[in-house]
Amino acid sequence: KNQVEQSPQSLIILEGKNCTLQCNYTVSPFSNLRWYKQDTGRGPVSLTIMTFSENTKSNGRYTATLDADTKQSSLHITASQLSDSASYICVVNLMTTDSWGKLQFGAGTQVVVTP
């Protein structure tokens, strides 16, 4: 069972609308949680990185939140653009004794923005 679960698996939204992607994780302890954007056929690119003590982090129209108590994170995309069509991946950086620095990836949410 994946220790980082993302939902929904895919999402279609109209250009200009907002959307929120969810990430639930079971790994603990962790040093940081990251959100990446991956265009088809390309490597992932970092959007935000939050330590366990941070609650929110913004990068332009992308805002990530983190609730360490419930082990949930979300990525909110505001005023979506066609270029936002991509896979969005939640990543937890483990801090256990035998997994120091190991990145645990979610399966991603495929977002399609339509005109």
Add this chain to the structure above:
Amino acid sequence: SQTIHQWPATLVQPVGSPLSLECTVEGTSNPNLYWYRQAAGRGLQLLFYSVGIGQISSEVPQNLSASRPQDRQFILSSKKLLLSDSGFYLCAWSGVNTEAFFGQGTRLTVV
């Protein structure tokens, strides 16, 4: 600044042939290094990660192996490729509290 190089970008190999994908990092020392595979329409699957020279952790039993002969060099290999080895392979590096940086990926097609 740090950069990561991964090659080749695309590769078509016959079943049973060997494989060697190379990844090198510049501008940092003692990085954590990772090899991921992504099947079509699927998420990233961690194959190997390394926290130091000669230290390799394998995540899933498979037909592949990895080596780290130098601090900033990570190699993914296979002695005999299978059809199921086809996919998009990504190399990445990170520090413990820094973001991960990915190579541009290698599209491997086993025929």
